[in-house]
Amino acid sequence: MSVLKxxxxxxxxxxxxxxxxxxxxxxxxxxxRKNDLIAAILEVSSPPAEDxxxxxxxxxxxxxxxxxxxxxxxxxxxxxxxxxxxxxxxxxxxxxxxxxxxxxxxxxxxxxxxxxxAPEREEELAGGILDILANGSGFVxxxxxxxxxxxxxxxxxxxxxxxxxxxxxxxxxxxxxRRNERHPSLIRVTTVNGADAEPPEERxxxxxxxxxxxxxxxxGPAALRELPFGRGSRVAVGGPPGAGASRLLxxxxxxxxxxxxxEVQVVLAGVRPEEVGEWRATGLDVAGGxxxxxxxxxxxxxxxxxxxxxxxVERGGHAAVVVDSLSALPGIAQRRLFGAARATAEGGTxxxxxxxxxxxxxxxxATTRIxxxxxxxxxPRSGTLxxxxxx
Numbered sequence: 001m002s003v004l005k006x007x008x009x010x011x012x013x014x015x016x017x018x019x020x021x022x023x024x025x026x027x028x029x030x031x032x033r034k035n036d037l038i039a040a041i042l043e044v045s046s047p048p049a050e051d052x053x054x055x056x057x058x059x060x061x062x063x064x065x066x067x068x069x070x071x072x073x074x075x076x077x078x079x080x081x082x083x084x085x086x087x088x089x090x091x092x093x094x095x096x097x098x099x100x101x102x103x104x105x106x107x108x109x110x111x112x113x114x115x116x117x118a119p120e121r122e123e124e125l126a127g128g129i130l131d132i133l134a135n136g137s138g139f140v141x142x143x144x145x146x147x148x149x150x151x152x153x154x155x156x157x158x159x160x161x162x163x164x165x166x167x168x169x170x171x172x173x174x175x176x177x178r179r180n181e182r183h184p185s186l187i188r189v190t191t192v193n194g195a196d197a198e199p200p201e202e203r204x205x206x207x208x209x210x211x212x213x214x215x216x217x218x219x220g221p222a223a224l225r226e227l228p229f230g231r232g233s234r235v236a237v238g239g240p241p242g243a244g245a246s247r248l249l250x251x252x253x254x255x256x257x258x259x260x261x262x263e264v265q266v267v268l269a270g271v272r273p274e275e276v277g278e279w280r281a282t283g284l285d286v287a288g289g290x291x292x293x294x295x296x297x298x299x300x301x302x303x304x305x306x307x308x309x310x311x312x313v314e315r316g317g318h319a320a321v322v323v324d325s326l327s328a329l330p331g332i333a334q335r336r337l338f339g340a341a342r343a344t345a346e347g348g349t350x351x352x353x354x355x356x357x358x359x360x361x362x363x364x365x366a367t368t369r370i371x372x373x374x375x376x377x378x379x380p381r382s383g384t385l386x387x388x389x390x391x
Contacts, residue, residue: 004045004135009038016134017041022296023133030296126152126184127171127191129308130164131300140170140186144265144287146301154186162189163200167307169193193311206310210345214367217390218259218351221251227382228390229368231262231318232343235353236326236362239372239379245355246275246324248370252353253284253322262318262351265305267337269298270328279324291328299333306340313348325355326362338365 009017017037021029024044029037128151132138136156142148152174154164164170172190177183189197214230229235235252237245257264266279268288279286288301302323309319321341326334341352356362363369363381371381384390 004041006038006042009041012134019134022300123173123187124184125171125190126150126174126186127169128152129304130154130159130166130168130170131304132159132164132166136160138164138166139183141304144285144301144305145289146287146293146297149183151183152186153181153183154189158186158189161200162192162197164189164192165307165311167304167309167311169308169311170197172197193315201315203314204346206314206340209313209342209348211342212345213386213389214343214349215389215391216343216349218256220255221248223248224370224378227368227370227378228384228387229351230343230390231351232341232349233351233353233368233384234338234341234366235351235368235370236338236356236359236366237354237370237372238356238358238363239376240358240374243372243374244376245357245372246271247376248372249322249324249353249355250278250282254282256320256322256351256353257282257284259318262320263309263312264320264322265309267302267305267321267323269302269323269325271324275324295330299329302329302333302337306337309350310340313344313350316347318349318351320351320353323352323354325357327355327357327359334362335365338362341367 004020009020012020014034014037017034018029020041021037024041026037026040026044029040032040126140126142128140128142129144130138131141136159138154138159139147140152140154142150142152154170158164170186170189170192173187174184175187177185191197192201195201212232214232216231217228218230218233220227220229237248237252239245253264253266256262265285265287266282268276268279268286268290270291271279271289273290273292276286276290287305288298305321309321312319321337323337326338329337338352338354341350343349354362356366363371367386368384369382371379373379
């Protein structure tokens with residue numbers, strides 16, 4: 001049975017439909033009317049007819065619950081060729097738990113002896129950042145840069161049982177993809193954010209935390225000694241092209257990485273391919289990529305990085321996200337990313353430092369404004385709100 005139903009899609013907000021369409025690889029979905037978009041999703045997500053003809057005992061019931069439905073599997077980036085079907089031997093092995101010897105001339109006794117003597121196959125483990133889709137299922141992203149073939153499907157049942165959230169660091173044993181599946185599947189969740197998955201950790205929701213102005217100062221580069229900022233600051237680095245915003249972001253990111261209590265991520269959007277290489281050379285976690293990637297792919301990577309940071313703040317920790325550059329993302333994504341920065345009365349902090357170009361709106365949102373002049377120095381429009389509170 002298809003998980004995606006027309007009635008559920010009609011009741012879903014447009015943002016959720018866009019997320020599903022992105023996962024299914026639909027082209028030009030943002031320009032479609034809602035009804036046309038729903039029709040396109042249903043057309044693409046319809047499972048092959050052969051799925052309905054599969055015998056009930058082909059896959060054990062327990063494993064079938066964890067298998068990703070065909071209509072929710074992601075399209076591999078830049079690849080349209082269908083995958084080859086798994087050999088029948090693999091189907092038998094998955095269903096029966098043993099590898100059957102079909103060679104002629106082998107007696108049943110010999111086959112039984114070989115089966116008994118064969119060692120148990122060691123479980124393959126995988127881990128990454130959880131990305132939950134609008135329909136309740138999700139994928140464990142093994143590469144922070146974005147989607148890949150190695151991403152691991154996780155079922156809605158597991159997400160509910162372990163009370164998982166997008167951005168959680170998840171690990172566990174996986175099984176290889178079966179016929180008509182493009183991704184491996186998580187057998188069970190072993191750890192969440194470095195702790196045992198069950199019982200689920202009690203934690204607040206990020207949106208319920210109380211935002212306060214930053215009070216713990218972060219020592220920045222020498223050029224910014226007169227412009228203090230702290231844990232939980234919203235730092236906008238503006239200025240004309242060529243003023244050195246990217247260079248300053250590098251210095252700020254490396255400064256933050258020296259603080260063992262702060263988890264630092266870098267989000268790239270709209271940068272040159274050469275700059276991606278320079279950022280990766282820093283050894284920091286880098287999400288997103290260059291301008292050649294689609295706007296949807298860059299936005300998805302950026303928002304997942306922010307969700308990961310929020311999960312750390314919910315547990316009382318400190319996180320920082322450096323964005324190069326915020327102006328390359330859609331307006332609604334800019335507000336979500338930049339607006340997530342805050343210190344909380346409960347103790348956790350999320351610092352966001354972003355190149356904002358000449359955006360006046362981003363400068364207005366910021367708690368620290370670094371407006372570079374053509375020479376690359378902070379100009380007179382630079383400043384920090386409540387600077388006296390930073391100690």
